[in-house]
Amino acid sequence: KAGVTQTPRYLIKTRGQQVTLSCSPISGHRSVSWYQQTPGQGLQFLFEYFSETQRNKGNFPGRFSGRQFSNSRSEMNVSTLELGDSALYLCASSRQGGDTEAFFGQGTRLTVV
Amino acid sequence: GESVGLHLPTLSVQEGDNSIINCAYSNSASDYFIWYKQESGKGPQFIIDIRSNMDKRQGQRVTVLLNKTVKHLSLQIAATQPGDSAVYFCAEIPLTGNQFYFGTGTSLTVIP
Numbered sequence: 425k426a427g428v429t430q431t432p433r434y435l436i437k438t439r440g441q442q443v444t445l446s447c448s449p450i451s452g453h454r455s456v457s458w459y460q461q462t463p464g465q466g467l468q469f470l471f472e473y474f475s476e477t478q479r480n481k482g483n484f485p486g487r488f489s490g491r492q493f494s495n496s497r498s499e500m501n502v503s504t505l506e507l508g509d510s511a512l513y514l515c516a517s518s519r520q521g522g523d524t525e526a527f528f529g530q531g532t533r534l535t536v537v
Numbered sequence: 538g539e540s541v542g543l544h545l546p547t548l549s550v551q552e553g554d555n556s557i558i559n560c561a562y563s564n565s566a567s568d569y570f571i572w573y574k575q576e577s578g579k580g581p582q583f584i585i586d587i588r589s590n591m592d593k594r595q596g597q598r599v600t601v602l603l604n605k606t607v608k609h610l611s612l613q614i615a616a617t618q619p620g621d622s623a624v625y626f627c628a629e630i631p632l633t634g635n636q637f638y639f640g641t642g643t644s645l646t647v648i649p
Binding site (some may be wrong): 428452457459463465466467471472480505514525526527528529530531 | 569578579580581582583586601626636637638639640641643
């Protein structure tokens, strides 16, 4: 079956712009989580959605937001981009979230210049 | 917040040897643990998981050991191969949440 699909794979934006990243989970999975990965910081949790509702949120500023659609696809948005937002953004899907196996996409590499 | 750490940031092993990657976690209430492998340019790939009611779980060439007394998790890779070279992360999932807490990762290099 198809894995987790993230688009686009690469993105270059300038400071102050906004960006929207997309994640299509594995068919049948209702939970989508987003993570930011930077060198030396590991994977930092952004938020998790389940059945179109945000269930959990990490310690990121309000510039980071997300949503989930009825088909479980999810988007995350970052507004007023800063240089420090340059990172690999990963999404993970699982059937229920939390205590179930999560599968990651290949990520979107965002570079802010 | 949660704290999941790795004892060694890098590990080099000879091809064919066994590898052991360690992870310490801080939340004794955590219920579920996962090891992920991340190769360059790819997203993390699920390797093996273990629940808190178990001490050991085996997969294909991999074994995860959980010591709840000292809050320690380890991943053992048997007969390490060049294709095992990657960064390995442990993840901790508390009983009360849907959030994964990841360690900073251990970079494994297999020397042919």
